[in-house]
Amino acid sequence: MDIELREVSRRFRMGETFVHALSEINLVIKGGEMMSVTGPSGSGKTTLLNIIGTLDRPTSGRLILDGENVTDLSEGRLSKIRLTRFGFIFQQFYLLPTLTAFQNVYLPIRENGGYGPSGKKRARELLGIVGLSHRMKHLPSQLSGGEQQRVAIARALANDPPTILADEPTGELDSENSKIIIDTLRDLNRDTGKTVIMVTHDPEIARRSKRIVRMKDGKILK
Amino acid sequence: MASGRLRRKWARNILTVLAIAVSFSMLLSLSSISLGLHRASEERLSGSPRDIVISSLGLQPSIENSHEIASELKQDRNLSAVMPVLTVLGRLALDKGHEGDVEVGDKISLKEGMETMTVGMVGIVPDMALDFMEKENELFIRSDLLRFNGWFSEGSDPFHGSNYSDNWTGELILDENILDEHGLDIGDRVYQVNGSGQICAEYTIRGSIETSLVGAGLTAELLGGIGMVHLGELQWATGNHKKETPEGMTSDLANAIYLNLDESLATTDAKRRYSMMLESRFPGLEVTSKESRLYRIDEEVLILEVFAVSVAAATISIGLLFLSSIMIIDVEDRKADISIMRAIGISRRTIFLQTVRDSLVLSSLGAVIGLIPGWQGSSTIDAFLRELYGLNIAFSSFEPLVFMGSIIYLFVLASIFSLVPAIWATTIMPGSTLKDLRNR
Ligand SMILES: Nc1ncnc2c1ncn2[C@@H]1O[C@H](COP(=O)(O)OP(=O)(O)O)[C@@H](O)[C@H]1O
Numbered sequence: 069m070d071i072e073l074r075e076v077s078r079r080f081r082m083g084e085t086f087v088h089a090l091s092e093i094n095l096v097i098k099g100g101e102m103m104s105v106t107g108p109s110g111s112g113k114t115t116l117l118n119i120i121g122t123l124d125r126p127t128s129g130r131l132i133l134d135g136e137n138v139t140d141l142s143e144g145r146l147s148k149i150r151l152t153r154f155g156f157i158f159q160q161f162y163l164l165p166t167l168t169a170f171q172n173v174y175l176p177i178r179e180n181g182g183y184g185p186s187g188k189k190r191a192r193e194l195l196g197i198v199g200l201s202h203r204m205k206h207l208p209s210q211l212s213g214g215e216q217q218r219v220a221i222a223r224a225l226a227n228d229p230p231t232i233l234a235d236e237p238t239g240e241l242d243s244e245n246s247k248i249i250i251d252t253l254r255d256l257n258r259d260t261g262k263t264v265i266m267v268t269h270d271p272e273i274a275r276r277s278k279r280i281v282r283m284k285d286g287k288i289l290k
Numbered sequence: 291m292a293s294g295r296l297r298r299k300w301a302r303n304i305l306t307v308l309a310i311a312v313s314f315s316m317l318l319s320l321s322s323i324s325l326g327l328h329r330a331s332e333e334r335l336s337g338s339p340r341d342i343v344i345s346s347l348g349l350q351p352s353i354e355n356s357h358e359i360a361s362e363l364k365q366d367r368n369l370s371a372v373m374p375v376l377t378v379l380g381r382l383a384l385d386k387g388h389e390g391d392v393e394v395g396d397k398i399s400l401k402e403g404m405e406t407m408t409v410g411m412v413g414i415v416p417d418m419a420l421d422f423m424e425k426e427n428e429l430f431i432r433s434d435l436l437r438f439n440g441w442f443s444e445g446s447d448p449f450h451g452s453n454y455s456d457n458w459t460g461e462l463i464l465d466e467n468i469l470d471e472h473g474l475d476i477g478d479r480v481y482q483v484n485g486s487g488q489i490c491a492e493y494t495i496r497g498s499i500e501t502s503l504v505g506a507g508l509t510a511e512l513l514g515g516i517g518m519v520h521l522g523e524l525q526w527a528t529g530n531h532k533k534e535t536p537e538g539m540t541s542d543l544a545n546a547i548y549l550n551l552d553e554s555l556a557t558t559d560a561k562r563r564y565s566m567m568l569e570s571r572f573p574g575l576e577v578t579s580k581e582s583r584l585y586r587i588d589e590e591v592l593i594l595e596v597f598a599v600s601v602a603a604a605t606i607s608i609g610l611l612f613l614s615s616i617m618i619i620d621v622e623d624r625k626a627d628i629s630i631m632r633a634i635g636i637s638r639r640t641i642f643l644q645t646v647r648d649s650l651v652l653s654s655l656g657a658v659i660g661l662i663p664g665w666q667g668s669s670t671i672d673a674f675l676r677e678l679y680g681l682n683i684a685f686s687s688f689e690p691l692v693f694m695g696s697i698i699y700l701f702v703l704a705s706i707f708s709l710v711p712a713i714w715a716t717t718i719m720p721g722s723t724l725k726d727l728r729n730r
């Protein structure tokens with residue numbers, strides 16, 4: 069899936085003043101790319117990812133997915149886009165604490181109409197791919213950070229989306245677990261052709277992507 | 291920390307379920323009472339209670355010349371049956387050692403150790419009573435059914451006919467329970483004991499009455515049973531044949547005259563008119579019917595029904611308001627989770643339905659728990675109303691219709707009351723709280 073941002077700005081109101089989290093961003097990401105976004109804290113990386121993933125709307129400018137302007141689509145349509153076209157991986161994992169690993173993965177599959185045995189089979193398979201077949205019935209609180217993030221990857225892949233958005237996916241992990249996560253994302257990009265957009269602080273990790281976008285003060289550095 | 295939160299949720303969920311259980315049991319019992327009352331007044335219309343009772347206002351028999359009045363009324367073509375009745379609480383002594391014959395006018399002291407028993411004595415004129423029988427051997431008096439084994443051989447009231455001097459029949463038809471309890475048989479003799487503790491009359495048991503079908507349970511239990519004799523003989527034995535009162539000499543006293551209207555008059559209106567006519571003819575006496583008692587209920591039914599329905603509606607609303615606020619707290623608690631769900635593409639619809647479903651699950655649990663107390667409450671109120679009106683009819687109708695109706699009512703209301711939390715849950719945006727989450 070091709071992603072295009074045109075003149076995208078996002079500002080937040082902070083009392084009397086505005087914070088310009090993004091200023092007139094122009095960016096094209098081709099389907100199948102592996103891209104890292106780096107930059108100092110507060111430079112707008114998360115805001116950029118949220119806008120790409122339709123979690124947030126730009127104050128001005130347009131988001132174009134496969135040539136379709138989705139900026140002003142209804143919440144319902146955007147929800148469906150998030151469900152089927154994006155897989156999200158967050159720094160804090162954001163698994164649902166009351167659901168087991170299996171249920172966390174099955175939830176978006178079921179939401180997309182995949183209930184019943186085939187949907188459940190897919191959830192099990194995905195957990196198998198990230199090496200957690202033996203942790204299906206565990207609650208997130210019973211899993212290590214690395215395991216939780218692997219469940220999150222399985223969940224992100226639930227509906228086989230063309231694009232994976234990962235916001236500092238290794239921020240909470242030790243180097244060993246970080247390596248597993250990054251390897252998994254790189255494998256996904258290489259083997260299945262999924263676009264992977266990853267925010268990271270770590271220049272080592274960033275260097276493993278073909279493309280690196282550096283941000284500062286809501287702008288992309290050339 | 292997580293387990294602590296879970297425990298706290300547990301507690302409040304149990305409380306919510308209990309609140310719903312309480313209000314649901316209230317809804318159940320009150321709606322079964324409502325329906326039962328409805329049925330009771332329907333019964334009044336569908337059945338043909340043709341009975342009217344002219345009765346003394348106090349406990350003392352005060353209808354004078356009862357035989358004469360009854361015969362007069364019997365001429366009235368509007369009436370199919372007429373019968374004067376004297377009911378007194380009497381004491382009977384058992385003839386264990388063959389005490390010998392008791393002649394009219396004798397007053398014999400009770401012997402030491404003689405077994406006595408309290409019996410509800412009913413004096414009737416047998417032939418007149420026959421007119422009340424729709425089936426052979428079965429006498430309907432008010433809502434009570436008496437079934438006879440054996441009957442009086444003398445159909446008239448000859449002792450009264452001889453002006454209380456001759457032709458004593460001594461025929462007695464006694465409650466089966468009494469026969470069983472005291473080992474008595476048909477043909478055995480018993481004596482009537484008067485107020486001064488003297489034997490004054492002699493009866494021979496001629497038959498038995500099955501009274502297990504008698505409605506008013508309380509009186510039956512207190513008395514142990516009833517005994518039926520000729521009216522004149524009971525009058526004589528209890529001093530009601532002639533009695534001196536401050537107003538002068540009275541005679542032939544009875545408590546009540548039972549009447550059955552002719553089939554042609556068995557409409558509510560005609561009956562009421564006839565009752566009013568009787569009232570003016572017998573001032574100082576009470577004219578009632580099963581119908582009039584039901585009529586009284588009818589007027590009160592509406593008030594009771596309105597009351598029951600409003601109380602039920604109020605309690606169920608309170609229960610569900612409780613549910614509603616708990617669900618709002620729940621949504622507040624799950625704000626972060628909902629935000630995550632929205633972020634990964636779970637639709638508002640799913641989140642809405644999830645909240646409604648949670649409400650319905652709690653409501654269902656409440657309904658299950660409230661079922662037994664609801665039934666209990668309904669039968670308690672039923673018993674109370676039976677006592678209050680002295681009628682052996684079902685005031686509560688605890689049936690599948692009530693249960694299903696209440697369940698549907700509960701679920702519809704629970705859905706409506708969960709709208710606020712459910713809609714509120716859908717307003718939680720995907721991105722917004724993720725930021726908050728990050729900082730928590
Ligand atoms: N929801 C918000 N409300 C107000 N300010 C925000 C919000 N989200 C982000 N910002 C601000 O926008 C700027 C960019 O934030 P962010 O995109 O999170 O940066 P990064 O991810 O690069 O650390 C920061 O100054 C931040 O404080």
Ligand SMILES: [Mg+2]
Nearest residue numbers: 113114115235
């Ligand atoms: Mg960030």
